[in-house]
Amino acid sequence: MRTYAVKEKKVIENVTIIDIAEEGKGVGKTDDLVIFVEKAIPGDVVDVEIYRKKKNFAEAKILNLVKPSGYRTEAFCQHFGVCGGCKWQHMLYDAQLTYKQKSVTDALQRLAKVELTGMIPILPSKFTSYYRNKLEYTFSNKRWLNDGEIRTDDTDMNALGYHIPGRFDKILNIEHCYLxxxxxxxxxxxxxxxxxxxxxxxxxxxxHTGALRNLIIRSSSTGQLMVIVVFAYADGEQIEGMMQFVADSFPHITSLLYIVNQKKNDTIFDQEVITYRGEDHILEEMEGIKFRIGPKSFYQTNSEQALHLYEIARDFAGFKGDELVYDLYTGAGTIANFIAAHVKQVVGIEYVPQAIEDAKVNSFINNITNTKFFAGDMKDVLNADFVTEHGKPDVIITDPPRAGMHADVVARLMEIEAKKIVYVSCNAATQARDLLVLKEKYDVVKIQPVDMFPQTQHVENVLLLQLRIA
Known part of the structure; x- marks a missing residue:
C-alpha cells in the first residue's frame, strides 16, 4: 500500500475493501485510518482519493479499480452512481443478502451484546427490481447536469426526478426508474x-415559484393505480389542462388527484386533496383483508415483502386466539387488522391522527370488530392509566420509525411485562439500542431479517422477545 499527494489531494493505492458500512460504502483500512469508499464493495482492491478526513477515519472515492471483487456485477440503471437510490446495484444479490444479514448480526452483537442462537437466514425479496408501490418525484428548474454536459443559454434546465444526495436544490432528471x-x-x-x-x-x-411541484405515483397488488399531481403557482387553466391530459393518456388510473401546495415544504399532510377523476383511494389486499390507501396513508412500499414481514410477526407471536395485543406505532392499522382474526383484541396506538382514521376505516371495510385505535405521542399515551383501562397485553408488537422507541416507551414496556414482544425494525442499530434495556427482563428467542429493499443497504429485522421467568 502506497500513499502520496497530488495537487494537495491524498491518494492511497491498493486498498483492500474488507466490509461494507451501514450507509452502503465500502470499508478499507490502513495502519491508522478507516476509509469509507463510495461504490466499493468487499473484495475490491482499489486506489482511492481522500476527499474528507477526520481524526480516525476518512471518506474517499475510487480512482482506479485495481482488482474487482467477485461480488461485482454490472449496474443496470443508467442513473446509477448519480441518483441517491439503489446504491448496491453493482453487487450481486446473494452478496447483498449476506451483508444485510451481517449488518443485523453486527448491530445485535456489538451494541446489544446478545446471543444469536435464534438467528434465521434473511428472507430474500422475490422481486429485485420494480418492487416499490410508491414513488415521489420532484419538478425543478435546476436540473443536475450529467458528466461532460456543458450548460449554455439554450440548455433545458427543467427536470422531473430525484434529489441529488446532499443538494436540496438539484434534481436528477429520470428517464427510466427500475423501482x-x-x-x-x-x-x-x-x-x-x-x-x-x-x-x-x-x-x-x-x-418558491413555478407551476409544477411534485408527482406521486402509487400502485397496488390489486392492480389499482393512484396519481397525484402537486401544483404550486399554477392557474386554473394550467391545472385543468394537465389533469385532463393525464386522464386521457392513462385511462387505467383509478384514482387521479391533485393538490395545490404553496408552502415552503413538500409535505402534503396538511393540504387539501382534490379528486379529479375516479376514487379518492386505492385498495391493497393481504390474505383477503383489504386496506384502503389514501394519498396521505402509510403502507409498506414493498407489497410482496410486507405480507411476508407481517406473516413472520404473526408466527413469532404464536397466537392461540385469546390474547390481548398492543400494536405500537400501528400506522394505518395494517398489522393490527392483519392479526385481528387470530386474537381476542388488538389495541393500536399511533402518533398521526389521519393514520388512526385510516386504521379504523380498514377495520370497518373488513367487518373487523375487535380492534381499538388511539392517536397520540406514544410516550404520553402508553402510560399506567392506559394499561389499567384497556388491560395488560399478553403480546406487544412494536414497529417504530428508524429512530427506534423513545426511552420512556422502552421503560414502559419494562413495567408492563408482556409475555412476548415482537419488535419489527427498519434500523438494526436503534433496535439493538432498545434491546440493550429490554434484555434485562427478556430473552431473544428468534431473529429474522427481511429484505424489503433490494439494491439498497436497508434491511428490516424482526425479533421475538420472551419475558424471563424469575
Missing amino acids: QADPSNQIRNGVREYALKYGMSFYDVRE
Missing part, C-alpha cells in the same frame, strides 16, 4: 413532456 413497474415510467415521462410542450414552469425551491 416501480410500468406504467410508472410512462406516466412520469408523459407528464414532463406535456409540461415542456405547453411551457409550464417547474418549481424553483429557492425562489
Whole structure:
C-alpha cells in the first residue's frame, strides 16, 4: 500500500475493501485510518482519493479499480452512481443478502451484546427490481447536469426526478426508474413532456415559484393505480389542462388527484386533496383483508415483502386466539387488522391522527370488530392509566420509525411485562439500542431479517422477545 499527494489531494493505492458500512460504502483500512469508499464493495482492491478526513477515519472515492471483487456485477440503471437510490446495484444479490444479514448480526452483537442462537437466514425479496408501490418525484428548474454536459443559454434546465444526495436544490432528471413497474415510467415521462410542450414552469425551491411541484405515483397488488399531481403557482387553466391530459393518456388510473401546495415544504399532510377523476383511494389486499390507501396513508412500499414481514410477526407471536395485543406505532392499522382474526383484541396506538382514521376505516371495510385505535405521542399515551383501562397485553408488537422507541416507551414496556414482544425494525442499530434495556427482563428467542429493499443497504429485522421467568 502506497500513499502520496497530488495537487494537495491524498491518494492511497491498493486498498483492500474488507466490509461494507451501514450507509452502503465500502470499508478499507490502513495502519491508522478507516476509509469509507463510495461504490466499493468487499473484495475490491482499489486506489482511492481522500476527499474528507477526520481524526480516525476518512471518506474517499475510487480512482482506479485495481482488482474487482467477485461480488461485482454490472449496474443496470443508467442513473446509477448519480441518483441517491439503489446504491448496491453493482453487487450481486446473494452478496447483498449476506451483508444485510451481517449488518443485523453486527448491530445485535456489538451494541446489544446478545446471543444469536435464534438467528434465521434473511428472507430474500422475490422481486429485485420494480418492487416499490410508491414513488415521489420532484419538478425543478435546476436540473443536475450529467458528466461532460456543458450548460449554455439554450440548455433545458427543467427536470422531473430525484434529489441529488446532499443538494436540496438539484434534481436528477429520470428517464427510466427500475423501482416501480410500468406504467410508472410512462406516466412520469408523459407528464414532463406535456409540461415542456405547453411551457409550464417547474418549481424553483429557492425562489418558491413555478407551476409544477411534485408527482406521486402509487400502485397496488390489486392492480389499482393512484396519481397525484402537486401544483404550486399554477392557474386554473394550467391545472385543468394537465389533469385532463393525464386522464386521457392513462385511462387505467383509478384514482387521479391533485393538490395545490404553496408552502415552503413538500409535505402534503396538511393540504387539501382534490379528486379529479375516479376514487379518492386505492385498495391493497393481504390474505383477503383489504386496506384502503389514501394519498396521505402509510403502507409498506414493498407489497410482496410486507405480507411476508407481517406473516413472520404473526408466527413469532404464536397466537392461540385469546390474547390481548398492543400494536405500537400501528400506522394505518395494517398489522393490527392483519392479526385481528387470530386474537381476542388488538389495541393500536399511533402518533398521526389521519393514520388512526385510516386504521379504523380498514377495520370497518373488513367487518373487523375487535380492534381499538388511539392517536397520540406514544410516550404520553402508553402510560399506567392506559394499561389499567384497556388491560395488560399478553403480546406487544412494536414497529417504530428508524429512530427506534423513545426511552420512556422502552421503560414502559419494562413495567408492563408482556409475555412476548415482537419488535419489527427498519434500523438494526436503534433496535439493538432498545434491546440493550429490554434484555434485562427478556430473552431473544428468534431473529429474522427481511429484505424489503433490494439494491439498497436497508434491511428490516424482526425479533421475538420472551419475558424471563424469575
